[in-house]
Amino acid sequence: MGILLISARLPARGQLYLGKSLTDLRPQESGVQLVFGYDTVHAKEVMLNLPRTPFLSLPTLRQAIPNRTIGMAKCVKFDLPTKFFPAGSFELGKSLTKAYAFYDDAWWITRLNQSAGQLPANAFMPVNTSEHIPIGIHFNDGPVRCDKPGVNCRGFLEVYYSTVNDEDFFESLRPSTYEPLGTLTPDKDSTGKLPRLHAAVMEATKKLFQKKNATQPQEPPSLLVVGVWDRTGSGYTAPTKVYYSTDASNPGGPDPLEKACGVAGLTEKEYRDSLMFPIPNRTDISLANNDWVAQTTETMFGDWAEESLLQAERALRVKGMDRPTWLDQAFGGNSRLENSGFCWFRDSRF
C-alpha cells in the first residue's frame, strides 16, 4: 500500500485499507479524491509513497501536473563516468535481481564451513560460467537451519544479486513485471534449470572445495527463489533515479542534470521541490518515495530506504509540522545524515 492518509488533527480517525490499488487521484478545490477502482475516498491531505511508474499512471493527477514536472518525473538516468566506475566494473541490465537456491545439504556450512564473505570478492559483479549463468555468492545471506552446529544443515544460499544481463536465466522465472517473486521446484523444472544452476555454482566454487580438500555435492538445489525488480520502467521497478555526471570521463561527455533529463535549466533544488509537491501551490498533495532523487553519480550513496523518509520529512516540515520528539537532535551532528538531509536540523536542501 503506497498511500499514507494524513490528518494531523484527527489521527484517531484514520482508516487503513490493505491491498487496494490507487487508480487515480482527482485534486478537488479542498482536498483530493482518491480512486481505488470503483471506490472513492475523500482526503484532506495526501502523501503518496509511490514509485515512478504508478505515480505517472494516475491520469487526472498527471493532467494537473505541469509538463515540466512530468519531464522530471519521467527522467531516469545512471551515468557511469569511468573515473568513478572504471570501465566494465558496473553493468546495468534489465533488472536488479536476487536469487536464492535452497539446498537440502547446506554444503557451504557442512563441507566448507563458510558462513561469511562473497564470491567473487565483489559479488555484485558476478562471475560468468560455462553455463552462461552469472554467479555471485553471498555466503552469509540466506537462512540456514542445522540440527547441531554444522550438522545436518539445510538452507538458502544467495547465488546472485546483481544488475548484469543474466541472459534471462533468473529474470524469466518472474511471472510478470508486476510479480517480482519467482520460484522453481524440480517438478516444474522442464528445462533443467536447477541442475544447470548447480553446475554453475559448482564451477564458481571449485577452488574453495579444492582448498578445503572437500568433495563437491552432486545434488542440485531443490528450490530456486528469485526477486526481479525491473529496470526497464515496467511494473515493480528497482529504485530508478537520476544519477548524472558532469565529469569529462562520462561516456558521451559531461552530462549536467538539465541535459540528462532534457529539461532546460533544471537544478537539483528545482527537481526536489517540484517532485515533493507535484502540483504548484498545493502542499496538500505530496510525494515520498526513494525514486524521487536527482544527484550526481559521484555523490550517490546507494538506493536506501532513507530516501523515502527524507522526502517525507522535508514535506512535513514545509507543511509546518513540528519536529517529532523521537527524532533525536543528535542526528544533526552526524555528518553522513547531515549530508543527506534530516531537515528539521538544517535548511540547505530547501
Ligand SMILES: Cc1cc2nc3c(=O)[nH]c(=O)nc-3n(C[C@H](O)[C@H](O)[C@H](O)COP(=O)(O)OP(=O)(O)OC[C@H]3O[C@@H](n4cnc5c(N)ncnc54)[C@H](O)[C@@H]3O)c2cc1C
Ligand atoms: C533488490 C533491492 C535491494 C534493496 N536493498 C536495500 C537495502 O539493503 N537497504 C535499504 O535501505 N534499501 C534497500 N533497497 C531499497 C528499498 O527497498 C527502498 O528504498 C524502499 O523499499 C523504499 O520504501 P518505500 O516504502 O518508500 O517505497 P516502496 O518500497 O517503493 O513501496 C511503494 C509501495 O507502493 C505500493 N504501490 C504501488 N503502486 C500502488 C498503487 N497504485 N496503489 C497503492 N499502492 C501502490 C507498492 O506495492 C509498494 O508497497 C533495496 C531495493 C531493492 C529493489
